Amino acid sequence: MRYLFIGLIYLSLFVACKKQDPLFDGPGKRPVYISYEELTDIRNEEIQPVTNSGPIFLRDPYLFMVEKKQGIHVFEISNSSDPQPVTFFKIPGVNDFTLSGDFLYADNGPNLVTINISDILNIQVVSIQNEMFQPMLFPPDHEGFFECADPSKGFVSSWKDAILINAACQTW
Amino acid sequence: MSNLVNMKKIIPFFLFVAVLAGACEKQGETFIPNSAQNGNGQSGSITRFAVYGEYLYALDQNQIQVYKFNASGTPVLVNKVETQWGLETIIIYEETIYVGSTTSLYILDITNPENPILLSQTDRETDLAGGCDPVVVKGIYAFSTIKIIPNVCGLVNQTSRLLVYDVSDKTAPVLVGGHDMMMPNGLGYKDNTLFVCDEGAAAVVVFDITDPANCTPISAIDITDPVDVIINGNRMVVSTKTGFSFYDVTNPSQVLSMGSLSF
Known part of the structure; x- marks a missing residue:
């Protein structure tokens, strides 16, 4: 039962995290980087x-x-x-x-x-x-689209509200 | 880190943690952790780091890391214990590590500090799945708070609770009691009095734990956004989102406000 529950969530999130087609334009979250x-x-x-x-x-x-x-x-x-x-x-x-x-x-x-x-x-x-801990690459307490985090741009220190263009990541 | 393919694989895992852990990222550890024993000081109940002699234990999302201090004080990674995702808090009590996660209470033996042995992992499916849970231990009882936030943290039809486990058999902890809470955070105890931060109730709820299986609230200390407590002798610090307050807990049934600092 427990694994079914976790499995379902995992599966739905995996689907939710696939690239959206078309990409999303509108309000969501954008990562704030620290170099x-x-x-x-x-x-x-x-x-x-x-x-x-x-x-x-x-x-x-x-x-x-x-x-x-x-x-x-x-x-x-x-x-x-x-x-x-x-x-x-x-x-x-x-x-x-x-x-x-x-x-x-x-x-x-x-x-x-x-x-x-x-x-x-x-x-x-x-x-x-360096890199002893895994970074969090999603906005906490957020349901909806967000600009995918790109660790090559820096460490994601926070998330801010933004009008997104071509957002490809989503939490729900 | 620039490997986007790898990142895409990772994201669903984080999202999974997000849904179960989500709003519970408010972190903030006390009773008498290991570190107090050498005059080092004490942490609150909500912490991802614990020092034990020459060793530092740190939590990553899905592993317990074991470091050994070298001569210059730098911790050197010597071991890792892999777990499920969602690790949140760690405390050490009598050569035993207690780790709270969004899904379980883990108990590990550190008789050999470099090689923690997993003794048990509770399966909260039958009582409470999900949640965020600092742990304190007193004798054969472990007290843990579980913060359930509907649709975000835990299952919808559950309520946040203080849970009491009998851990006399560390390989098989038994849930023996509990009490409903609103939005609990850190906790700590002095003798037979347990103090639990309840952000939802805007109070530190005071429990009589003389009989841990039947813990009952005896009073509440009003304070906005309480996060965690440290009890140091007859003095208690309660941290809040924007500051902290001191209380005299010499007489736990009559807690006295001493001073505070907030912004």
Whole structure:
């Protein structure tokens, strides 16, 4: 039963993902790319507002919080009644991270980055390992047409509403 | 990556994950994960990375990756465990990995950290298929939230739930209890009190888990868009979409607001 269910979905999606004929013109989603070069721009930045938070990690006296696809906020929390932002780690394409000793490990688009954070205000990239994670090539929470993602153009960091011309990909 | 033919093959897989996982991409892990034991700190319940001694475990869409740290701190990939698609969260509790996916709870033994052994994989078809599920473990019980979003995440006629598994036999977890939720996210516990973020209810719902099979809500902490919790001694952090709040949970039946930061 379960496999039938999965099989049907898979089959229908496969069909749905075939090139449309004619191609679709109209409203849909378009990928927003970050160049692979820009992905490596990892550094401290000015503090910034939290707009779309992700995973969190508590290590006194700091609380670390992902800003999806943008970086990691760092807050000083030794006074629970008056937490203060300290810095922001710019990590393009980040969704998640963890800490061990002096190091922070995070996804950086499809790459795995190791960052020395022993000096919280002056972080240093230790290594970037390319293409450890598979990229997401479809818009989440979207039913309809979208411009097919082309990884040769860069890492897909987000999706924006757009009027599409000759769109060939579809989710439903 | 420029191989479009290859891409076309990949897309349907992603679409499949999209439909089942879709709106559930809101990620955000706590109780006392492994990493807390060495004074390293603690994560929330929603995380795709976990550190265990000299090893880093990371989730990709359909594999659990095992890395070993080298002398300079860089993780070196040493093993991979292939799974079905839709992996979402990982936690480590007593030499055991618990992975939440859109379709299953996976349990793996890491007595040998470099070579995780799959002990079991729940088949949620009979209870809940689909969903997004951070997991916390306390003794022989695993608590997991399942977020069902109609037509997007899970089957239409199901509701989101907190699920309680008896994991005394890690090769055969048994669903022993649960409670309906609206749109649950991360969770954590202190002693016999479980805190579950319910975005749908705009609250952190507080459960008495003295008898885990019959967990009952005892109160709710009002907070908009709660995502995840970390409980650190008598202090609880609740993250939200746009900030976080601190609470004093010394007396879990009387949680006190301490401070917050939001934008």
